[in-house]
Amino acid sequence: MCDKILNKSSGSFLWVRLILQEFENVWTEEAMDQFLSEVPEGLNDLYLKMVNSIEMKKSMMPLAKSILTWVVTACRPLTLDELRCAVKLDLNQTLQNLAKAVPSICGQLVFIDQSDRIHIIHETAREFLRAKNAYSELSFEKKQSHTHIGSSLLRYLSAVPIKSDERPSHLREKLPRFASRTNSMPHDTSLVDYACKFFSEHIHSCSLREDDLMGEISTFLKGNSVLSWIEYIAGCNDLSNITKSGMNLRIYLGRRAKYVPPTDPSFHIIEDWVTDLIRVAAKFRTQLLAHPNSIYTLIPPLCPPDPIISKTFTKSSHLAVKGLPAGTWDDCLSRIDFAHDRITAVGHGEKYFAIGFSTGKILLYDSSFLRLLITLPTFERVKSLKFSHDDQ
Known part of the structure; x- marks a missing residue:
């Protein structure tokens, strides 16, 4: 045998x-x-x-x-x-x-x-x-399956409370009602971790011809659920998921743009949030990691007045901040001072950036957290720095 x-x-x-x-x-x-x-x-x-x-x-x-x-x-x-x-x-x-x-x-x-x-x-x-030529009811197209899962996860995050006991009382809202199968959605939080960390990955790989998905992204970003999501990710002590989600949504919008009119309100809501997600994760990294629930009432009023996070959530905060510069985010996400060293080279990859000095020292930073990872000594002036495609 x-x-x-x-x-x-x-x-x-x-x-x-x-x-x-x-x-x-x-x-x-x-x-x-x-x-x-x-x-x-x-x-x-x-x-x-x-x-x-x-x-x-x-x-x-x-x-x-x-x-x-x-x-x-x-x-x-x-x-x-x-x-x-x-x-x-x-x-x-x-x-x-x-x-x-x-x-x-x-x-x-x-x-x-x-x-x-x-x-x-x-x-x-x-x-x-x-496979496209699979003759089976169980087969499915890759982009369509990503669209389906991305849409399901967005509705799930919009409907299921995430750490609702930690929300300020004035931010606890009734669950929204959705059509058909979502009306009976259970309050099962088993999928929260996966949904929070990977919903944008599915959106990144979805079909661009699906009109409903953009509306569901917009609905998620307009409600308090987006703050609950940020709180959850910050509570996991890794803000890179927020930055990555912003980048995934930016790529989605870039490819989706030719299928929607330039005046589409959902498009502009998502576009505004792309910028805010990346800026908030960088500007308020220390505060978010120390106190994730600060995203509800402390961080929105500390943002410039024009970004969508400020316009949407500052009114619900009991904190009023005076003296903020008018307008939107400036070009500076963070500042690192090297008072006694002369910088001679800068290089960046997907996840890291490096700074080289005339003394031969190289500092490697995590680009999501702006955290120093390692100091590399060399024996001569650093003239140039370059990363490979896999950040090596």
């Missing part, structure tokens, strides 16, 4: 693994021979056989589609609790006993690791489900 399996595997360890897993439910040598004679040789044909097996359970198809869409498209492996919440958002159905339900619904296309996180069986399976 081992020789038969190896001969048919064409050297694919994954194919052998999948066949051996199928053999766990086969108890006679004759049944093994019959199964082996029927199983396809190539991985894609084997995946198609798995998909066809799932599609035979018509009542399970919506669940299978939802699970596979999230597992394949997610930016990191989801936990069982996160997946349960995600399926609830899609179908308004609550999965029970996910450790047994997920393998039963999706077969061998997914597996659960020891940390209770769900993975696609292999990268080739991910590519198979995203």
